[in-house]
Amino acid sequence: MLTYIIRRVLYSIPVLFAASFLIFAFVAIASDPLQFLRMQPRISQETLNKIVEREHLEEPIPVRYFYWLEEAVTNKFGSTLIGDRPIWPDLVRVMGNTAQLVIAAELIALLLAIFIGVYSAVRQYSAFDYSFTTVSFLGIATPVFWLALMLQVLVVNIFLNYDIRIFYISNLSSADPDNFLLDRIQHLALPVIVLAVASVAQYSRYMRAAMLEVVNSDYVRTARAKGLSERTVIMKHAFRNALIPLATVVALNLGTVLGGAVVTETVFSLDGMGRYFIRNLVEGDPYPVMAWLMITSVLIVFFNLVADVVYGYLDPRVRYD
Amino acid sequence: MTDLRKEDRDRAGETAAAGGVAQPHDEGGHARHLAPHEQVDRATTGVPSDPAAFVGGSGQGDMALVYESGVELEARSQWGYAARRFLRHRLAMGGLMGMLFIFFVAIFANKIAPYPFDELDFNALRIGPTTEGKHYFGTDLLGRDFFSRVVYGLRTSVWVALFVTLLATVIGTTIGAIAGYFGGWVDNLLMRLTDLVLTLPLLAVLLVASIYLGQGKPFRVALILAALFWTGIARIVRGTFLSLREKEFVEAAKASGAGDARIIIRHMLPNAVGPIIVTATLIVAGAILTEAALSFLGFGIQPPNPALGQLINDGQSEGLKFWWMVTFPGIIIVFIALCINFIGDGLRDALDPTQRRLRD
Numbered sequence: 001m002l003t004y005i006i007r008r009v010l011y012s013i014p015v016l017f018a019a020s021f022l023i024f025a026f027v028a029i030a031s032d033p034l035q036f037l038r039m040q041p042r043i044s045q046e047t048l049n050k051i052v053e054r055e056h057l058e059e060p061i062p063v064r065y066f067y068w069l070e071e072a073v074t075n076k077f078g079s080t081l082i083g084d085r086p087i088w089p090d091l092v093r094v095m096g097n098t099a100q101l102v103i104a105a106e107l108i109a110l111l112l113a114i115f116i117g118v119y120s121a122v123r124q125y126s127a128f129d130y131s132f133t134t135v136s137f138l139g140i141a142t143p144v145f146w147l148a149l150m151l152q153v154l155v156v157n158i159f160l161n162y163d164i165r166i167f168y169i170s171n172l173s174s175a176d177p178d179n180f181l182l183d184r185i186q187h188l189a190l191p192v193i194v195l196a197v198a199s200v201a202q203y204s205r206y207m208r209a210a211m212l213e214v215v216n217s218d219y220v221r222t223a224r225a226k227g228l229s230e231r232t233v234i235m236k237h238a239f240r241n242a243l244i245p246l247a248t249v250v251a252l253n254l255g256t257v258l259g260g261a262v263v264t265e266t267v268f269s270l271d272g273m274g275r276y277f278i279r280n281l282v283e284g285d286p287y288p289v290m291a292w293l294m295i296t297s298v299l300i301v302f303f304n305l306v307a308d309v310v311y312g313y314l315d316p317r318v319r320y321d
Numbered sequence: 322m323t324d325l326r327k328e329d330r331d332r333a334g335e336t337a338a339a340g341g342v343a344q345p346h347d348e349g350g351h352a353r354h355l356a357p358h359e360q361v362d363r364a365t366t367g368v369p370s371d372p373a374a375f376v377g378g379s380g381q382g383d384m385a386l387v388y389e390s391g392v393e394l395e396a397r398s399q400w401g402y403a404a405r406r407f408l409r410h411r412l413a414m415g416g417l418m419g420m421l422f423i424f425f426v427a428i429f430a431n432k433i434a435p436y437p438f439d440e441l442d443f444n445a446l447r448i449g450p451t452t453e454g455k456h457y458f459g460t461d462l463l464g465r466d467f468f469s470r471v472v473y474g475l476r477t478s479v480w481v482a483l484f485v486t487l488l489a490t491v492i493g494t495t496i497g498a499i500a501g502y503f504g505g506w507v508d509n510l511l512m513r514l515t516d517l518v519l520t521l522p523l524l525a526v527l528l529v530a531s532i533y534l535g536q537g538k539p540f541r542v543a544l545i546l547a548a549l550f551w552t553g554i555a556r557i558v559r560g561t562f563l564s565l566r567e568k569e570f571v572e573a574a575k576a577s578g579a580g581d582a583r584i585i586i587r588h589m590l591p592n593a594v595g596p597i598i599v600t601a602t603l604i605v606a607g608a609i610l611t612e613a614a615l616s617f618l619g620f621g622i623q624p625p626n627p628a629l630g631q632l633i634n635d636g637q638s639e640g641l642k643f644w645w646m647v648t649f650p651g652i653i654i655v656f657i658a659l660c661i662n663f664i665g666d667g668l669r670d671a672l673d674p675t676q677r678r679l680r681d
Contacts, residue, residue: 262528
């Protein structure tokens, strides 16, 4: 197992290098980070030239890539090109905010999905099963941003018509909250719901399918034949094995969403990873964009590895050599 | 001339090699000897086992077989069985009806929309849905009829999604087929390329690409989406090809002197058609949703071309008080994605029974 992990890690290094070079070249060729500075009359040509020299903007792209790489490794991704602001503290802040959002949403989604999946599988073709199958089909077909907006429309119109504030529709906290925790929950509730709905729809389908497969397998029939109570059969024998596929799906999904729920954060103006990325992208600053992409890519690679390792651990039939 | 003879030999080889497996292209002679229960078996297993059934499939639809005893039995090709399974899938048929309706609207957008999508009317700014003046979905901040804008937006979104699917399927199938057929370093190289695309966060790369390569034009947006959507199909085709490569009929084709291209296109590809069609269907839904998200974020299709996601963005910037601008385009997106997912489900059950989801 250890050799497998090491091999996977070593193997992902060249992939990350290749990916980072491609993205860097792409951003560097296509964007002019100084376009906004050029438009300001108070910034002289000399200042611009200084920036060009400081950031080695005249060098060929492979050379610039190595300058960037050096900064990234030795100086925690260095500073932004525009404004010369250190990148790392910003990244830490937005990562923390995104983590709050994502972890809350995923936990809620998991609990709900496991319950729905197990119950629909045990009571297959019941009204419960059919209604949640329909709901999850709807959930998969609904664009995240639209769901978010519809919730906002609902909350806003309730506020405008009845003057009741249930949730806030943007930002992470009010300027001066009386009760910090309550205020945070009021702010995070809607984005968490939106993210959770998308995940529940997906997870509960996996859980249901896995549970159905397990419930119809031979060893469960044996357990029943031994005379165990239905409850023991389901919870002790079937349920545990049905969790295995879900573990993989969740691990894979975490890698993606931790990189920032770009759409959700944009709609709710949350100061998270996704919004950080978009903002810098629009400004055409290659360094924060690169830093963001590297962090997210590492997260994806890491959670892919976690998914495989967890799978091998939970299912002894799978062995990596 | 020589080519024709080679083809004959190919087929003869496969027939011999595939042994007792159902030989759809051979129905005339072979199926006659099958007992009725074997016919039923074929209906349920239905794994495409012979390439010729798909490639040279013309003129071998359903045919009636008359046994010596006088019992009449209908024999079907693999496609016949698949079509039957699909037609019986109620959700899939519903989805198909829904999509036909959507296509109808997309094709006849200029007949259906009561106004041009960019006609301003300053006497009717931001009015809610009403039948008065045919503003079924209300009007937007410039007094443009929102129903007409949604109809044209639907047309753009549907065409983009279809184009993305076509392109992604062609790229993915080519890469997957080459990787799976040749194996070795070619496979390694192509699959590392696929990994590379998969390692990057999809939406982020889309945003980077669209901001620098070409916002606005639907065609460019479609190209960018296609450049990232081919990975799923490539992996599936590669997997299928890896297993097909070891099959006897491929060996037979090789032995009889068929070239690589011929084996890939005429012998192996038809066996991968099922999974390809299923995945391609799901790409349509993915493309619709992703394009909507891109356009919503302002990185996709730009005005004046209306697209569904971009219309929602218009509604959002109006401060959410004018609910119709957010609601209607969204409902259309959900409807399209739902229909396509239903069709995909039905197709999976019909074409690809080995990958069938646990019966639900």
